Amino acid sequence: MSPEEKIDRALEGLLSTKDLAQLQSEVVTDSSLRSLYVERAWLHGRLQSQREVLPKLLASAQRPSALPSSVLKWGAVASVAVLGLGLFFFSFGRRPAKSNPPVATLIEARDCRWEGSELPTNQGAKLGVGTLSLAEGLATLQFESGATVTLEAPSKLSVISKMHCRLLDGSAVAEVPQSAHGFTIDTAEMEVVDLWTKFVLTSSQFGSSHVIVFQGKVEVRRPGDKAAKLLRTGGSIHYGQAPPPGDREMQRVETLTTRSDGWMQVPTSYGKGKDSFVRRLDSQTSHGSDPLIMVKHTDISPGNERRICLTFDLSGGGAVPSVEAAKLTMQIQSSGLGFSALIPDSRFAVYGVLRDRLDRWDESSMTWDNSPEITAADLSPEDFVRVAEFTISRGAAKGQIEVSTPELAEFVRSDANRMATFLIVRETGETDSQGLVHAFASKENPDARPPTLWLKSADEK
Numbered sequence: 476m477s478p479e480e481k482i483d484r485a486l487e488g489l490l491s492t493k494d495l496a497q498l499q500s501e502v503v504t505d506s507s508l509r510s511l512y513v514e515r516a517w518l519h520g521r522l523q524s525q526r527e528v529l530p531k532l533l534a535s536a537q538r539p540s541a542l543p544s545s546v547l548k549w550g551a552v553a554s555v556a557v558l559g560l561g562l563f564f565f566s567f568g569r570r571p572a573k574s575n576p577p578v579a580t581l582i583e584a585r586d587c588r589w590e591g592s593e594l595p596t597n598q599g600a601k602l603g604v605g606t607l608s609l610a611e612g613l614a615t616l617q618f619e620s621g622a623t624v625t626l627e628a629p630s631k632l633s634v635i636s637k638m639h640c641r642l643l644d645g646s647a648v649a650e651v652p653q654s655a656h657g658f659t660i661d662t663a664e665m666e667v668v669d670l671w672t673k674f675v676l677t678s679s680q681f682g683s684s685h686v687i688v689f690q691g692k693v694e695v696r697r698p699g700d701k702a703a704k705l706l707r708t709g710g711s712i713h714y715g716q717a718p719p720p721g722d723r724e725m726q727r728v729e730t731l732t733t734r735s736d737g738w739m740q741v742p743t744s745y746g747k748g749k750d751s752f753v754r755r756l757d758s759q760t761s762h763g764s765d766p767l768i769m770v771k772h773t774d775i776s777p778g779n780e781r782r783i784c785l786t787f788d789l790s791g792g793g794a795v796p797s798v799e800a801a802k803l804t805m806q807i808q809s810s811g812l813g814f815s816a817l818i819p820d821s822r823f824a825v826y827g828v829l830r831d832r833l834d835r836w837d838e839s840s841m842t843w844d845n846s847p848e849i850t851a852a853d854l855s856p857e858d859f860v861r862v863a864e865f866t867i868s869r870g871a872a873k874g875q876i877e878v879s880t881p882e883l884a885e886f887v888r889s890d891a892n893r894m895a896t897f898l899i900v901r902e903t904g905e906t907d908s909q910g911l912v913h914a915f916a917s918k919e920n921p922d923a924r925p926p927t928l929w930l931k932s933a934d935e936k
Contacts, residue, residue, distance in 0.1 A: 482515045575603030578637040579618045586868055587612035587628070594634065606633050609645070613816060613870030616640075620655035622669070624648070627815045627870060642678040648816045649674055651691075664714040668694040668703070675814050675909060683715030687909060731791045738802075741928045744918035746788030747894065749836075750926055751917070753843040753850060755780045763838030766920040767808055769912050770823065772901040776908040782900050783915070784841070784849060786834060787928040789893040799933040801887045802879035803863065803897070806923040807871060810914035815870050818910040821903040825863040825878060826854060827886035828896035833858065836896075849898055859898060862886045867913060876915070887930065895928065 476484075484490045485498055584598040593605035602616065608631045615625045619637035626632055630645025639659045651658045651669040658669045662678035665686070672691025678684045686695060688710050694703040695712055706712060728745040743750040751763040752770065756778035762768075771781040803825065828834065833848060843850050848858050862885075863878040887895055901913060916923035 479515060486515065575605070577601035577603055577619070579616045579634055581614060582617045582623075583613070583615040583625075585613045585870055587614050587870075602634055604634055604636070606631065606643070611871065611873055618655070618658070620658055622649060622651045622655040622658040624660070625816045629809060629873070642676055644678055646675065646677045646814055648814055649676065664697065665712075666696045668696070670694065672708075674706075677811070679715070679811070683713070685711065685713045687711040689907070689909075738929045738931050741787045741789060741791075741930065742918065742925045743785055743787060743927070744925050746790060747786070748788045748918070749786045749838045750784070751838050751841055752781050752783045753841060753846060754778075755843050755850070757842070758844045759842050761838070761840055761842055763841065764919055766917055767810060767914040768917045768926075769810055769812070769914045770899055770901045771813075771910075771912045772903065773905050773908065773910060775905065779908075779912070781912065782849060782898060784836060784846075784896065784898055785926050786836070786894055786896045789887070789890065789895055789928075789930075797932045798884055798888050798930050800879065800931040801884040802877055802929045803883065803926070804924075804929065805876045805926045806916040806920075807867065807874050807876060808914045808916050808920070808923060809873075810912040812912035812914075813910050815911045817907040818869065818905045819903065820866055820869050821901055821911075821913065822864060822866050823899060823901050823903075823913075824861055825865070825883070826859040826898040826900070827862045827883075828858065828898060829860055830858050831892050831894075834892060834894040834896045854898070854900075860886060862897075864902075887928070 481490065481494070481498055485495055490498065579602040581596065581598055581600045581602060584596065587596065587609060588611040589596040589608060590610040591606075591608045594600070594602045594607055596607070596614075607614070607616075607626070609626050609628045611628045613625060613627055615623055616632075616634070617623045618640075622638075624632070624640060625648045627646040627648075630647065631643040632645075632647065633641040633643055635641060638655065638657060639661075642660055642662050647660065649658070649660060649669065650673045651671060653671045655669070656671055660667050660669075660676055662676070662684040664678070664684035667674065667676060667686050670692045672693055673689045674686060674691075674693055675689065676684070676686045686693065686706065688706045688708055690708050692705060692707045694705055696703040697714065704712065728742055731739055731741060731745060733739040742748065749763065750768050751761070751765070752768045753762070754760070754769070768783045768785075769781045770783050771779055773779055830848070836846065836849075848855065860882070862882040863880045865876055865878050867876070905911075916925060918925035
């Protein structure tokens, strides 16, 4: 069976379970087969959409009454096939511009992963009316009007015309030249009409939208409003509320587990482990029960400076001095705060806390003000040792951070009280106050793994 036949049978639901599983595996590993699958799936969908038209075209054709019924029967089948193929190639193959003329171009797709997009997602693709769904990365569209819109994952955008699009979910940065005066982006909560400017817009599936004007001015109108609100440079407006926090309680890990490859995992949810962050602006607010731990570095808006603190309980980890290797993992999450397009690739540093007394910080009460060593501008070498660093690419909204260094393993081995505490800071600054706040899952997060310290003993390596 040829690859085309196998794909066609899969699309028709005629492939066996075993053959379908094999095809799925081949599509994942073979880029040329993936391209073929996309082409056949598109062809299949187009023909399916015309299934009501084909019989009418056949019925309108002149039927020779003198021919035997068997000839008429097979002639009808052949006519349907020919008409179907002819209709496809004539309507969609030879005249694509008239069926869905391009109104934008995908001019940049950086580290992108797409899920469920109706439009082509390769860089340089011409885009007609349809939806783009970006799961990871940054993508920039340039509309025929001259306006550019940069999407930050995870985001979903509906392209409507060269002067209009709709942000269904996520974040977008728009730059609109004078030639595109009147370019409009709307959400479920509001419509933003550009008056020659640069602005950012967020939209949440929970019914929340936020617009910030960086330069120029925009008109913002809500459904039912008689008059639009005018926002100028620096102005912002927010509609809706964030979703209420979940009521799921954090489950403590009672015992540590060791994988078959010898790595033992110690999450912050084990024993006396803990994770939190502090924010300068919330100088007296504790974030120990938040589902996200956040970090940010900025000299432009110093009140938004954030740092993360993690403590791992090693009391159930056996002989800590025999640890040969160690690694730290954290799950990247979307903070919903700031914009990735406004910062470069970001470098982070991981510091081990040397003073045992600093291990005794309290999740329920730690704030920026009551943690002077942790929030100090210059981290004292008597209190902290740099054990690792990592980088998060601009636009990365999901995934896992994993760091493993000899310094990290040495820090764990030398920990006397078996409470290993780490401070995580972002070293990369930003050129705009609306730069991204990076976030990771905490132990209270109901859907993602908490920060985890992995240990491997010398006899297991």
